[in-house]
Amino acid sequence: MRVTEVALTDIKSYENRTVVPIEGGVTAILGENGAGKSTIQEAIGFALFDSLPFNNKDFVREGASSGTVEVTFEQDTTDGTQRFRVTRSAGRSDYGVHRYDTEGETWVDQDIDSKSELVRWLCTRFDVADGDELQSLWESCIGVPQTRFLSDFAQTAANRTQTFDALLNLDAYEESWNALKGVPDAIEKQQQDLRSDIDTLTGEVQALPNERDKAESLSDQVDALQATIQQKTSKLSEKEDEYDTLAETQEEIEQLRQDVDSFKQKIESTKRELETAEEELTDAEKAHQKCEEHREEYEQYTEAREHQEELEEQEAERDELEQQKTEQEQEITSIEAKVEQLKDDVSKLEEAQETLASREDDKERYEELEERVESLRDREDEVEEFEGEIERLDGEIEEIEGEIESVKETIAEIEDKWE
Numbered sequence: 001m002r003v004t005e006v007a008l009t010d011i012k013s014y015e016n017r018t019v020v021p022i023e024g025g026v027t028a029i030l031g032e033n034g035a036g037k038s039t040i041q042e043a044i045g046f047a048l049f050d051s052l053p054f055n056n057k058d059f060v061r062e063g064a065s066s067g068t069v070e071v072t073f074e075q076d077t078t079d080g081t082q083r084f085r086v087t088r089s090a091g092r093s094d095y096g097v098h099r100y101d102t103e104g105e106t107w108v109d110q111d112i113d114s115k116s117e118l119v120r121w122l123c124t125r126f127d128v129a130d131g132d133e134l135q136s137l138w139e140s141c142i143g144v145p146q147t148r149f150l151s152d153f154a155q156t157a158a159n160r161t162q163t164f165d166a167l168l169n170l171d172a173y174e175e176s177w178n179a180l181k182g183v184p185d186a187i188e189k190q191q192q193d194l195r196s197d198i199d200t201l202t203g204e205v206q207a208l209p210n211e212r213d214k215a216e217s218l219s220d221q222v223d224a225l226q227a228t229i230q231q232k233t234s235k236l237s238e239k240e241d242e243y244d245t246l247a248e249t250q251e252e253i254e255q256l257r258q259d260v261d262s263f264k265q266k267i268e269s270t271k272r273e274l275e276t277a278e279e280e281l282t283d284a285e286k287a288h289q290k291c292e293e294h295r296e297e298y299e300q301y302t303e304a305r306e307h308q309e310e311l312e313e314q315e316a317e318r319d320e321l322e323q324q325k326t327e328q329e330q331e332i333t334s335i336e337a338k339v340e341q342l343k344d345d346v347s348k349l350e351e352a353q354e355t356l357a358s359r360e361d362d363k364e365r366y367e368e369l370e371e372r373v374e375s376l377r378d379r380e381d382e383v384e385e386f387e388g389e390i391e392r393l394d395g396e397i398e399e400i401e402g403e404i405e406s407v408k409e410t411i412a413e414i415e416d417k418w419e
Helices: 037-049 115-126 131-142 157-168 170-180 183-206 208-327 329-358 360-376 380-418
Strands: 002-009 018-021 067-077 080-090 095-101 106-109
Touching: 002 037, 037 067, 037 080, 037 131, 080 115, 095 115, 115 131, 131 157, 157 170, 183 208, 208 380
Parallel strands: none
Antiparallel strands: 002 018, 002 067, 067 080, 080 095, 095 106
């Protein structure tokens, strides 16, 4: 521990806050009688060791109700050098401990606000058992007053023994003697054991020549075995190389077998695809034949359309006749009824005409399909796609045939009405 600063406020002759720095090495405090030299020493004992040779009130400056002592010290710990500031007041109960934080450069309060907590903290810091031992450390060792510095030496022999035995810790020396007095006997026993070990080792050393001959013989055998091992190792390496070569050859053979099996599978797959293509080609030819068969129906559709155009011409003539019959009221009424009926028939014809017109695209697709069927013979890989298209068109052709039949029936009904 190193005290680095003492600050006094309203303590004896110190009125305002007075800071006394204490640097390293030997520090001499000089001053006239009554200047307060001893007060600095008493302040350290009061703050750090709970020791004061008089009443606390006598420590306060005359005319003041209380005074304050601040002692700053440094202490080496396992975490490095730490700086603490202990604050204690005389005349009132005011206690505090702060630790200096070097990183934040601030004083951190240690939450000590009573005398008992302060004494326990100081005992822990100075490694003493209790407050009495803390005071004794100051009064008998560190802060002995000048008038009592030689008084212990002037005591009687019995009192000096009591004082200095505790100070020099002679009890520890006695305990050490009791603990170590058996050491010479233990050393003697170890010496005897060592002598016995030496005799044993001497006999073993005398037998070393024979053991050395055996070792040389065994060394020759080891050399011979090592040579044999090297030969075997060399042969083993050659065999391993041969094995690796055979293993690689075996892998190549397996790979060739897999390739052969793969080619066989491809050949079988190609045969099946060819058979499928031939079947699809046959189906395409059948589809083409169906298309040829439906060509006659398309021609019938064309005739029906031409007939529709004739009907439209007849409708125009009918309109002209209606104008001529306007003078006859009864005939006009009859003609108007016929006109309304004819209008309905015309609507049906227009719907039929739109239906036939929508099938023109199907005809074009059918002709396009016919061309694709012709090219299918040279492109077997597209047969499957065309087959689906042909099947769909077959269905649509059947629907068209039905619609054509329906249109024919409608045209027949209209013709019957006009006749």
